[in-house]
Amino acid sequence: MSCDVIMPQMGESIFEGTITKWLKVPGEKVKRDEPLFEISTDKVDSEIPAPASGILREIRFQEGDTVEINTVVAVIDDGEPQQIKLEEKKPQSTKENITINLKSSGDQGTKNPRSSPLVKRLAKEEGIDLNEVEGSGLGGRITKADIMNYLSERENIAQITRPLVQQAQQKMEIPTRVLSEDKIVPMSAMRLNIAEHMVGSKGAAAHVTTVFEVDMTSVVKIKIKEANEFYHREGIKLSFTPFFVKAVANTLIEYPVMNASIKGNDIIYKKDINIGLAVALTEGLIVPVIFHANQQSLRELARSTADIANRAREKKLNPQEVQGGTFTITNPGIFGSLFGTPIINQPQVAILCVGAINKRPVVINDAIAIRSMAYLSLTFDHRLIDGSIADGFMSSLKKNLELWGNEIN
Amino acid sequence: MSTVTYVEAIRDGLREEMLRDQNVFVLGEDVGVYGGAFKVTEGFLSEFGEQRVVDTPLSESAIVGAAIGAALMGMKPVAEMQFADFISCAFDQITNFAAKCRYRWGAGVPLVIRGPSGGGIHGGPFHSQNPEMYFVHTPGLKIVAPSTAYDAKGLIKSAIRDEDPVLYFEHKFLYRRIKEELPTKEYLVPIGSADIKRSGKDISVITYGAMVHNALEAAEVLAQDGIDLEVVDLRTLVPLDKEKVLQSVKKTNKAILLHEDVRTGGFAGELAAIIAEEAFEYLDGPLMRITAPDTPVPFSPPLEKFFLPKTSDVIRVARYLAAY
Numbered sequence: 204m205s206c207d208v209i210m211p212q213m214g215e216s217i218f219e220g221t222i223t224k225w226l227k228v229p230g231e232k233v234k235r236d237e238p239l240f241e242i243s244t245d246k247v248d249s250e251i252p253a254p255a256s257g258i259l260r261e262i263r264f265q266e267g268d269t270v271e272i273n274t275v276v277a278v279i280d281d282g283e284p285q286q287i288k289l290e291e292k293k294p295q296s297t298k299e300n301i302t303i304n305l306k307s308s309g310d311q312g313t314k315n316p317r318s319s320p321l322v323k324r325l326a327k328e329e330g331i332d333l334n335e336v337e338g339s340g341l342g343g344r345i346t347k348a349d350i351m352n353y354l355s356e357r358e359n360i361a362q363i364t365r366p367l368v369q370q371a372q373q374k375m376e377i378p379t380r381v382l383s384e385d386k387i388v389p390m391s392a393m394r395l396n397i398a399e400h401m402v403g404s405k406g407a408a409a410h411v412t413t414v415f416e417v418d419m420t421s422v423v424k425i426k427i428k429e430a431n432e433f434y435h436r437e438g439i440k441l442s443f444t445p446f447f448v449k450a451v452a453n454t455l456i457e458y459p460v461m462n463a464s465i466k467g468n469d470i471i472y473k474k475d476i477n478i479g480l481a482v483a484l485t486e487g488l489i490v491p492v493i494f495h496a497n498q499q500s501l502r503e504l505a506r507s508t509a510d511i512a513n514r515a516r517e518k519k520l521n522p523q524e525v526q527g528g529t530f531t532i533t534n535p536g537i538f539g540s541l542f543g544t545p546i547i548n549q550p551q552v553a554i555l556c557v558g559a560i561n562k563r564p565v566v567i568n569d570a571i572a573i574r575s576m577a578y579l580s581l582t583f584d585h586r587l588i589d590g591s592i593a594d595g596f597m598s599s600l601k602k603n604l605e606l607w608g609n610e611i612n
Numbered sequence: 613m614s615t616v617t618y619v620e621a622i623r624d625g626l627r628e629e630m631l632r633d634q635n636v637f638v639l640g641e642d643v644g645v646y647g648g649a650f651k652v653t654e655g656f657l658s659e660f661g662e663q664r665v666v667d668t669p670l671s672e673s674a675i676v677g678a679a680i681g682a683a684l685m686g687m688k689p690v691a692e693m694q695f696a697d698f699i700s701c702a703f704d705q706i707t708n709f710a711a712k713c714r715y716r717w718g719a720g721v722p723l724v725i726r727g728p729s730g731g732g733i734h735g736g737p738f739h740s741q742n743p744e745m746y747f748v749h750t751p752g753l754k755i756v757a758p759s760t761a762y763d764a765k766g767l768i769k770s771a772i773r774d775e776d777p778v779l780y781f782e783h784k785f786l787y788r789r790i791k792e793e794l795p796t797k798e799y800l801v802p803i804g805s806a807d808i809k810r811s812g813k814d815i816s817v818i819t820y821g822a823m824v825h826n827a828l829e830a831a832e833v834l835a836q837d838g839i840d841l842e843v844v845d846l847r848t849l850v851p852l853d854k855e856k857v858l859q860s861v862k863k864t865n866k867a868i869l870l871h872e873d874v875r876t877g878g879f880a881g882e883l884a885a886i887i888a889e890e891a892f893e894y895l896d897g898p899l900m901r902i903t904a905p906d907t908p909v910p911f912s913p914p915l916e917k918f919f920l921p922k923t924s925d926v927i928r929v930a931r932y933l934a935a936y
Binding site: 319322324340344347 | 892
């Protein structure tokens with residue numbers, strides 16, 4: 204009996220997925236629940252396990268293809284004999300035929316489908332695998348029209364789901380000449396999603412950034428003091444992240460407008476404080492969420508932030524874990540950045556950017572001291588939040604961080 | 613504007629140049645008293661006199677030899693081959709003298725040789741040939757072949773003004789069959805320039821002479837089936853307007869090379885080689901030649917009909933290429 208492998212639905216509002224990697228090839232044995240392919244959707248990238256054991260009989264879509272949910276993307280054969288479907292013959296041209304011998308130098312489905320010098324050049328320039336293009340010419344040849352159709356469909360798919368990027372690009376049409384030494388690589392689904400979100404966010408919100416300098420010495424002291432014991436107790440390295448999450452969560456309680464959303468002409472004050480943490484991946488970035496951050500102790504936050512960051516890098520996040528954030532923290536300080544002007548993660552109204560923690564000479568009580576300092580920059584949506592509120596929030600956050608107690612709990 | 617036939621256009625162009633420049637004169641068999649076998653020079657003898665309208669003996673090598681001599685002495689002879697087929701009698705004069713004078717001695721030969729060429733008039737093998745390729749193959753000559761009255765007039769004038777030997781192959785089938793309104797104001801058609809007679813996006817038909825009209829006819833029929841032909845009229849074979857040809861093929865990605873001349877050694881082969889060499893990665897289909905078969909031109913009317921490329925041939929090959 205054969206078992207259909209379908210594109211799963213990764214979230215309530217997700218209706219398509221892009222296959223990013225096949226982990227098995229046709230003919231290979233698969234075990235039930237063994238990872239079979241990787242997908243990328245608007246919300247999350249994920250590994251999809253095989254629904255049954257057997258031999259992977261056929262793969263119907265290639266890496267890079269975007270298909271609707273519940274589409275059969277592959278078939279697993281679990282050993283029972285199957286009926287073979289006869290391939291439909293291509294319809295003959297009804298017009299007068301010239302008896303010219305069409306030597307078939309390659310069939311569809313093999314490595315070398317029949318095309319033409321023009322088609323081959325276009326395929327090379329646009330990065331198309333001709334095995335994926337339907338041929339409508341004589342003898343199944345891939346014609347110029349066929350490859351142009353394929354290209355416009357590929358563009359349509361990109362356009363339908365990424366209208367904001369397309370719109371923005373149209374506003375700034377500066378054509379770039381492609382030279383033969385240049386390399387053309389189509390953008391991945393994750394890349395296109397990020398592009399869409401960034402352009403969209405900038406277009407929707409009134410981005411303003413305010414920068415504060417924070418004395419992190421207290422936090423640094425505690426971190427150093429507790430690090431070893433923490434590692435032995437929890438088995439995880441204690442980073443600065445949980446400190447920031449806890450401080451932000453506490454400050455958000457004081458400034459609920461920073462934890463809100465704009466819907467039409469209304470302000471939605473969110474009850475839960477769910478803090479998203481931007482995690483850098485090799486191919487892009489993802490923002491998993493720490494839910495109810497205000498209800499977790501520092502220790503609990505340390506555990507959950509470490510866990511979520513690891514699983515983000517291993518592509519093992521659930522779709523629910525990348526939705527529902529009410530505030531986001533991004534930490535380019537680990538790459539050395541001093542401060543930045545981050546883009547708000549919609550539909551939130553603010554994002555905090557944590558810069559590098561560096562020892563600097565500062566003035567305290569008219570004397571010079573060496574302290575661990577960091578710049579914290581907050582980008583906020585000026586539609587909802589005014590400068591005084593934003594700065595009030597930051598002042599309070601600064602105090603929370605600078606006056607950290609002696610214990611972690 | 614005035615309405616003229618193709619032959620009248622040649623006559624008008626010739627006459628205008630003879631009026632403009634005293635050095636221009638015509639010579640050939642029956643061009644004077646008789647007014648020309650096809651009446652191209654009708655009325656010229658009385659208008660321009662014996663010195664400028666010369667009836668020659670029946671000797672093409674003498675006609676061309678004398679013309680070369682006159683040209684070397686500063687005159688502008690327009691020599692007529694009564695039928696282009698007879699030009700082979702003047703082969704040596706043309707290829708070894710006219711074509712090489714400038715190269716060998718630095719002396720230009722501003723000579724025009726007119727030759728009524730082509731079939732379709734039941735003329736048989738010695739009165740219907742298209743001899744252009746012997747001369748396309750000889751460096752040092754210019755070769756033109758107008759397909760319309762407009763081009764015929766403009767090109768004869770340009771040919772006469774040209775400093776180099778120009779072979780002007782007028783198509784006798786078109787003489788009285790096409791009538792056009794031409795500007796009364798003077799104009800020239802440059803040598804070495806092709807003309808897009810019909811713009812299209814699916815297939816380029818590259819052709820010259822009477823076949824241009826077959827291509828245009830085929831285009832009308834095919835348009836109804838959604839096949840859009842582009843018709844490129846070469847007008848000049850040498851020097852070839854290579855740029856326009858390649859531009860067209862790069863646009864449509866498919867080409868039909870059409871001429872009335874026989875297949876082997878015909879201009880279509882030269883065009884196919886150029887296109888394959890310089891536009892290979894623009895081709896979405898094989899280069900198709902439509903030509904006469906490798907035989908003498910038949911006299912028997914049904915055989916001649918079979919021999920000459922027809923509109924239906926263009927339609928058939930275009931349909932094949934479109935579906936390819």
